[in-house]
Amino acid sequence: MRRDMQEVLERWGRWAASEEYCSMVDWPSLSVLPQRLPEASGKPGCSDADGIAIDSCIAQMSLVCPRDELLILGLRFIGGLSLRSVADVMGIPIYDVRKAL
Numbered sequence: 001m002r003r004d005m006q007e008v009l010e011r012w013g014r015w016a017a018s019e020e021y022c023s024m025v026d027w028p029s030l031s032v033l034p035q036r037l038p039e040a041s042g043k044p045g046c047s048d049a050d051g052i053a054i055d056s057c058i059a060q061m062s063l064v065c066p067r068d069e070l071l072i073l074g075l076r077f078i079g080g081l082s083l084r085s086v087a088d089v090m091g092i093p094i095y096d097v098r099k100a101l
Contacts, residue, residue: 012054013077015045072100
């Protein structure tokens with residue numbers, strides 16, 4: 001069965017937000033927005049094994065992708081912001097946010 005990647009990333013985001021270390025990737029701008037981090041919603045996150053696997057992929061992406069693209073991922077999936085909110089926070093057009101995702 002084929003997985004919906006957006007759902008997988010949303011589950012990873014809930015997992016990463018609930019972890020004390022908030023994933024392997026350093027998300028400096030997310031610490032500025034603690035009031036925007038999602039509260040426990042009761043929705044399922046991913047398992048630790050899946051979370052660590054996705055986290056390691058994101059960490060590898062940090063070596064080759066621009067920092068802004070990783071920040072978009074973090075704000076969208078860990079921070080739980082809408083596409084428009086991500087664009088507003090970063091001060092970029094929503095088109096660029098859609099393109100990065």
